[in-house]
Amino acid sequence: MKLVIVESPAKARTIAGYLGAGFVVESSIGHVRDLPRNAADVPVSHKKEAWARLGVDTANDFKPLYVVPADKKKQIGHLKKLIKEAEELYLATDEDREGESIAWHLTEVLKPRIPVKRMVFHEITPDAIRHAVDSPRELDRRLVDAQETRRILDRLFGYEVSPVLWKLVRPKLSAGRVQSPAIRIVVDRERERMRFRAAAYWDVAGEFSVAAGTFGAILSALDGVRIASGKDFDREGGITREDVMLLDRAGAEGVVADLDEAAFTIRSVESKPYRRSPYPPFRTSTLQQEAGRKLRFTSQHTMRVAQRLYENGYITYMRTDSVSLSESAIATARAQVIEMYGREYVPDSPRIYISKVKNAQEAHEAIRPAGDTFRTPDQVRRGLTRDDADLYELVWKRTVASQMSDAVGESVQVRLGGTGASGRDAEFSASGKVISFPGFLRAYVEGSDDPDAELEDQERRLPPMSERERAVAERLEVAGHETKPPARYTEASLVKRLEDLGIGRPSTYASIIQTIQDRGYVWKKGSALVPSFTAFSAVRLLEEHFTDLVDYGFTARMEEDLDEIADGQRKMVPYLKAFYFGNGHPGLVELVSKAFDKADAREINTLPFEGLEGVVLRSGRYGPYLERGEDRVGVPEDIAPDELTPARATELLEAPSGDRVLGDDPVTGLAVLVRSGRFGPYVQLGENGDGAKRPTASVFKSMSVETLTLEEALQLLSLPRVVGHDLQTGEEITVANGRYGPYVKRGADTRSLATESELFTVTLEQAMTILAQPKRRRGQAAKGPLKDLGADPSTGWNVVVRDGKFGPYVTDGGVNVSLRREDTVERMTVERASVLLAERREKLEAEGKPVKAGLPPVG
């Protein structure tokens, strides 16, 4: 028996059918080993290494630590069993960097003692598979090196830079080679929108009739001077040309009045041949784009549906950057076109598409209907859900159209003019398009992100007319226009932009979109991707401190370097050394430490906002807020950054706060308010305004905001209360409500009170009694140790298990250490605790921190 391993189970099933008896075809289900994802993934043997956090030994030639992820263990076990019965192993993973790497990892994990052959194919047809089996090759270690370099670089980037964001922006944020430029693209577009100033312009639209019919035309020039239109303005609202005339409403109305009785003549009719070729077949990115535009699918939904179609044999593999079709697929497409539309709808020779995508690895075919004869959408629709059938139809149409003839026709440009009462010459123009042979357009028209552009493709017929023919203005109307800011990215257009930059891979486009939303960098408003204020802070930090890493060309340059590693012109270790430690330029380590030292959190979290004197926009722990002197007001989550105009900001700052006035304080005459704050409801004496501090007090938990009375509020505001003076020392004793609840205080000495109401009732004697008691540590003293383990055999100090805010821990009175994941309170022994404590002491010493002595056993 010969064992063949491919990446995908569905592919394994297909190939098994082609190879027949004597072969067992199985799958690896993607990568089988990877760097440890987190501390829990690191094997015990390596936990102590300083580099365990990274999973890469940066001091020793970046040696990676590989582990088999939990969800792959079962399959690896299965493969190990199979290999025992096999006489030969064929590694048939994709022929690209990642596929070669999977093949190598398989040999490392399975350790086969039988002959191992590497076989590759780019299309799944019986001939191609047979040929691949008959002409195996060796594993290409240099290609594996290139993959390993890519993997390590991504890990170092992600795991070194993310902590900088945790410290300076917000915990749990992330940075990476792919996601960070993606966020930057979205933020950059929002910045453009914020800078954008609309420009208004007017023109005149006319309806004209000639002998053969009527048509619409737009005023294009007055006395030979071109009328300004949308393309003549820049994004700051300025006009970019001096030789055009800008019409305002009055100007446009003047033109209409002037032309009231004018006679018009056709001045020129120019026609040019029109020809368009079909689009190439789908690859992952274009499938996501078109499914987004035409079916309103998200990238993720498109991929889920495509996966289902693939597994059930409807389409070929859906994660591909290739646009090429197998010979048999081309033949099938052409035959289907002839059958459905006729022979004139296929060109004489087949169309061959070659990928122009940066970094294309071309391990697969384009996405097309599976099989040697394509089932038509009508044939499959019955057995499929609506979404499945719609996506199949899209794939089918695009594939068939890609082998069809060009669309051919004529485009026509007409100019006509007349003289106004004032003697001023006015010229109008109109354009039309007539398609004489639709070719591929019969089957497929690509969608567009821009609705105006979509109209461009449509046929617009003009009536036949000739030069010097008379035209009558049936109607002339003024029309006002405004320039529009550049549109926000959609999932589809962001995927396209990333692909154009060579960032990300077909298998990751959908997850990139997901990640940047999960991290709170981007949110969706309809189908538009809107960057959060956090994204602005993060991008700013990265731009200032990791300029090269978020450069849009970084991945493209990395890919060139990886190609050189795959070619043998360059070596992995020196490359990673230069990236990490620097080489004539600062390395990653230096950039990270500089960012930690120098970056100013306050500055990074100050966001772009202009137009209001004394008002700044900041991003804080509780989200974005506007600050004006003492006043602070939160910015609602659903406001997009470019919508926060000075007018909107003023509105927020002036908005009634929802505070309730309970009445006036009889002593000061000031208003008493209930407000809602960070720590819950509180009462305040006097309105904000002059910057003076206002006394406040938290509303007791036993009180309700709705029924709170002025009397209760005044009582609350009477805190802190002086209870009296210490009978011995004369020190003042007060009671107050603090962040840990009610307490009594004498100098620096404090004790908690049991209830809030005691704040009003406690007498001096009671306060003295409470203060005389030893300080109770919350939890510890109250609950006592969970378990007493007795004397540590190595130190002699008494060890107990206690419960803390981070869960159970052992302590000898000097050093504390949390129980590990594998420990439980019940199973804890003094021997185990002794080991944990020794480790902790060692670590403290290594970090130069003081190690406190423990306490001996009592008695």
Added chain:
DNA sequence: CAGTGAGCGAGCTTCCGCTTGACTT
């Protein structure tokens, strides 16, 4: 982002790219 007093300590978050089921609700 109202202000206010402590204590004893920890470990985690995160990358990109290959692939599917196995989970829970």
